[in-house]
Amino acid sequence: MTTEQDVQRRTRGFARVLGPFYAIAGTVIAVRAADMRNLLDEFTSNGVWPWITGAFLLMGGIAIVAFHQYWHSAAAVLVSVIGWGMAIKGFALLAFPHAYAVLANHLIGATAAWQGVYILGAVMGVYLAYIGWGTGHTGGEASAMSKSASDLPRAA
Numbered sequence: 001m002t003t004e005q006d007v008q009r010r011t012r013g014f015a016r017v018l019g020p021f022y023a024i025a026g027t028v029i030a031v032r033a034a035d036m037r038n039l040l041d042e043f044t045s046n047g048v049w050p051w052i053t054g055a056f057l058l059m060g061g062i063a064i065v066a067f068h069q070y071w072h073s074a075a076a077v078l079v080s081v082i083g084w085g086m087a088i089k090g091f092a093l094l095a096f097p098h099a100y101a102v103l104a105n106h107l108i109g110a111t112a113a114w115q116g117v118y119i120l121g122a123v124m125g126v127y128l129a130y131i132g133w134g135t136g137h138t139g140g141e142a143s144a145m146s147k148s149a150s151d152l153p154r155a156a
Contacts, residue, residue: 011076011079012132014064014067015129017132018079018082019130021125022125026123029118030115036111040105040108050100051097054094055094057086057090058090059090060083061083064080065080068083078127079128
């Protein structure tokens with residue numbers, strides 16, 4: 001049976017990876033919003049890119065869903081929702097690449113709206129990074145690590 005501390009540790013582990021990624025990617029995409037039309041055109045011009053991207057998104061989403069089935073805190077909910085979103089997006093790219101490209105083409109024109117969405121994604125990433133890497137959230141894990149480190153022989 002999984003204890004609450006194990007759940008928090010797992011959520012923090014995923015938050016350490018997803019948080020910085022969403023903070024950086026959300027900020028860069030919001031700043032480079034004008035370039036997104038060209039990137040979408042190049043992405044959809046070759047059928048290989050949606051397939052490869054969809055496969056990796058589906059695999060990553062399934063991994064998050066498989067190893068993080070927790071909905072007990074805001075961070076845990078965000079991690080789980082990200083996993084489900086990645087899996088659904090990956091499946092859509094694999095199964096319906098043309099429909100996905102048409103939808104993206106319709107939505108890409110709303111630059112200001114998407115900049116806002118990606119800024120919110122960046123804020124979500126900062127929050128997850130804080131949960132994952134913040135010093136206030138290491139509690140028992142840090143003391144357990146320092147205790148186990150004292151049991152190891154010294155190199156010098």
